[in-house]
Amino acid sequence: MKHKRGLIALSLLGLVLPFALSVASAATEPDYGGTSQFRARWVAQDALVGNPGVNRPYTWGPNVPGAPATLSEPYANSPGGTRRVLYLDKARMEINDPGTGFVTTGLAVKELVSGLRQDGDTTFTPLAPSQTQVAGDPVSVNPNTPVYASFKNVVTLGNADGNSKPSAIGSTLNTFIAKDGTTSTIAPPVNLTVGAYEAQTGHNIAAPFQAFKFQTGPVTDPVSGNTIQNQPIYTTDPTSNVFGLAISEPYWVATKIAGVDRLVLVQLFERRVLTYNPALPANPVEMGNLGQHYYQWRYVESVSTPPPTTTPPTTTPPATLGNFAGTWNTNFALVALNQSGNSVVGTYTRYGEATTTPIHGTVTGNTLNGYWGNSTSNVLTFNLNNTGTVFSGNYGGSNQWCGVKQGSGALPAGCGFSGNWSTNIANMSLTQNGSTITGTYRRYDEATDKQFNGTVSGGGGLLTLNGYYQGNPALTTVFNMNGAGSNFDGHWSTANQWCGVRSGNSLQNGCGWSGKWNLGGAGTVANLTQTGSSVSGTYVNITNGTVSGTITSDVFTLTGNWHINSNTGTFKWVMVSQALVPQKFQGNWDGTNPWCGYRDGTTAPSPCYLA
16 A cells, blocks of 8 residues: 555656755765665765865756665566665666666666557567656646657657767757657857767767766765765766766757746757756756656656566565585685574685675575675675586676686686677687686787787786786786676787687777777767677767778788768778877778778877778
8 A cells, every 4th residue: 555655656746856856955865775786886875975176067866756775677688587676866767687686777868759668688578658858847737849769859768860870069059849759059158068979879069978887087986985076976987887878969959947938958868868057057957856767657657567666575484595615716705604504604805805894684585695805885796506516706796706616617708808809900708717817819810819818817806917918928918807897908018909808798988999989081980899800880070980890810900891871982000000099090981992990098199091
């Protein structure tokens, strides 16, 4: 009955939290429903909101009124067919796989505009697009303002399409969208311009929104609780981790805010809505109330959807507790555990260090939940496999911690450096046994495997691999793994790039050919994606063009074809100084015309042309 009253109240109130949450008072933590991973994500970005000197709005905000603290929703690709979610004012947090505990924020804006509720990686339930306001007061008192459905004919929900626009960086933002989806040109209330262009979807990004995404300031370490100054608020990759790609142009909308008529700039991204309110000169840019709006659409507007349950799906507990006792080789440390009943105590020692740190925890079924050090906020989760010899898990909610019992072999593929990797110059197959790495690599321009060896250290809980190749200790490498264990950055020699990602995935931006390039000779900017030895992407040369190529004759040379409008031809690009960082490339199109590129922070190569 409590849940039904919550839904009724939500429907009657029409989600009437103010359009802009005040940042005048210090943030109060929401109810996480006992899920520590949700807390770690919220604390990092929102714990300081409202504190003296912290002048930014919420990233997540408080719980949505009437929504359970956490609930389980159907998701076909999650274990058991459900995933844990938490509805907060600005967005929804999700844990798709409790085995990893990784917290994501879904593509909620795409669902609201399209009406396609995503119930799995490729599973969708058709509903009506949302009739909830994108910005401002509820539609019950604000009936003429655009709703999410108003944008269905101007958004791009995949790659660039007929709704995409050419790059217009520096131009004035003066397009208005009405509730019926029609657009027109107006005299805007303030002069704002385009600051960036998203080539993948083909949409311009408002300059204040681009600056907002990449702002820096103090954040909170969810493990220690310490404040860390001058950090990226929305991580070093805000597009992937917080906002998603821009799926619309920036539009001015007429809306009511606290009953007052306003013109507000809005832009839709895959995972967030950003607003610019000229009436708020101190903090004009804010996150839209997307978490509220999505909950309203899913559980109030879409009446065919059954109400959520606060009770997780019933599972049959294991007949016996998992046995975590013993010594474990893990991805970054040696772990020694003792277990009495469901209580576990022990220590870990990072590879390359002598200091031991205590571990405490409690076992439920085959899962150990606990903490390291002397603070219960230093959360960890280990999930034991059926053989009792391997565990997967994390610390801090998102950083990989996995291991194998000593005497049971090397770390399994996907744990630490073990497994297959696609890198910028070669395919690699590595095995990690404790701190020792062995394996092979095969360059994209060669047909034979070569030897690779190294050792890892685990300072700060993150993996660093110091290695060498071709069996020669003088041919050195350094690889630095990211926290999730999914990719690494690094170099061979002293500054020649060697970086990689788990096989089957595309290289991260800035690795190999992936990411943004400034162009010379033809066009202005290219955005490329490298997967193994294949590279594809887009470039801007008045209009949008595409390129696709392959690394074959030399690992630093990319050859392929370009296409723009009805024209096509060939190109050849060669990394300068064997991928010396910061990277540059020389080259040509159609054999005789200069075409070169360079990363942000460096200058164009000279000469640009290379035959």
